[in-house]
Amino acid sequence: MLKVLTIAGSDSGGGAGIQADLKVFATLEAYGMSVVTAVTAQNTRGVWGYEAVAAPLVERQLEAVLEDIGAQAAKTGMLAESNIIKAVVKGLRRHSVPIVVVDPVLVAKGGARLLAAEAEETLKSELFPLATVITPNIPEAEALLGAKIETLPQMAEAARRLKDFGPQAVIIKGGHLSGPPTDIIFDGQRIDEIPGERVTGAVGHGTGCTFSAALTVYLAKGLPLLEAAKKAKEFVTLALKAAPRVGHGISPTDPLI
Ligand code: PLP
Numbered sequence: 001m002l003k004v005l006t007i008a009g010s011d012s013g014g015g016a017g018i019q020a021d022l023k024v025f026a027t028l029e030a031y032g033m034s035v036v037t038a039v040t041a042q043n044t045r046g047v048w049g050y051e052a053v054a055a056p057l058v059e060r061q062l063e064a065v066l067e068d069i070g071a072q073a074a075k076t077g078m079l080a081e082s083n084i085i086k087a088v089v090k091g092l093r094r095h096s097v098p099i100v101v102v103d104p105v106l107v108a109k110g111g112a113r114l115l116a117a118e119a120e121e122t123l124k125s126e127l128f129p130l131a132t133v134i135t136p137n138i139p140e141a142e143a144l145l146g147a148k149i150e151t152l153p154q155m156a157e158a159a160r161r162l163k164d165f166g167p168q169a170v171i172i173k174g175g176h177l178s179g180p181p182t183d184i185i186f187d188g189q190r191i192d193e194i195p196g197e198r199v200t201g202a203v204g205h206g207t208g209c210t211f212s213a214a215l216t217v218y219l220a221k222g223l224p225l226l227e228a229a230k231k232a233k234e235f236v237t238l239a240l241k242a243a244p245r246v247g248h249g250i251s252p253t254d255p256l257i
Pocket residue numbers: 008009010011016017018040042047077078105107108109114204205206207208209210
């Protein structure tokens with residue numbers, strides 16, 4: 001059985017974070033494990049608050065699962081603080097997890113910061129070099145680069161600049177631009193565009209988590225990056241179309257189970 005790990009924050013509302021990742025892993029028939037980095041109090045209306053888990057306990061969770069169960073692939077989501085990023089980097093390096101998907105979660109949809117501003121540098125300099133692929137959306141790419149992104153050529157340029165921080169590949173998700181959501185993927189050699197379908201009427205959070213969790217499983221299954229990214233995007237589209245209404249939004253991760 002494929003064993004995959006999520007290193008992320010808990011979303012009490014079940015729409016994003018650890019909960020979304022574990023639902024995606026189960027849907028795609030992988031054995032899921034979790035290292036909790038923060039506990040958020042959250043629902044479909046927004047984030048009410050959170051507390052980060054102390055870095056030594058994050059390190060201990062990672063050590064516990066990797067020394068015993070092991071993982072073919074891991075993904076990171078909300079990491080909250082700089083010393084948590086350092087603990088994660090230490091654990092992933094020590095156990096040489098072969099596939100690491102880094103979703104650089106910075107700010108929740110409602111505007112709450114999920115990573116301390118000063119930790120962005122640590123993310124870029126310490127975690128990005130370990131990544132098989134990083135998966136920012138447009139606001140995240142803009143924040144990481146300090147540049148505005150409004151067109152596909154600007155997305156491609158941003159992907160090239162983000163690659164310089166050391167990940168093996170970069171996927172920038174285009175959902176925040178108007179029109180059909182096209183993602184850009186750069187593996188250091190070529191830029192590819194992955195066209196997508198806009199699902200109208202679906203308002204919710206957790207789509208980024210769902211994408212990176214599905215990508216993690218497809219990569220663990222051995223698919224090449226471009227194919228894995230296309231399948232992960234299809235997974236999110238299907239999930240959004242079938243998403244049930246919960247609270248004041250939708251949950252894109254529940255319908256397929
Ligand atoms: N991780 C956690 C714990 C969150 O609470 C959120 C958003 O609220 C995210 C990640 C990011 O979610 P999205 O998939 O909408 O980018």
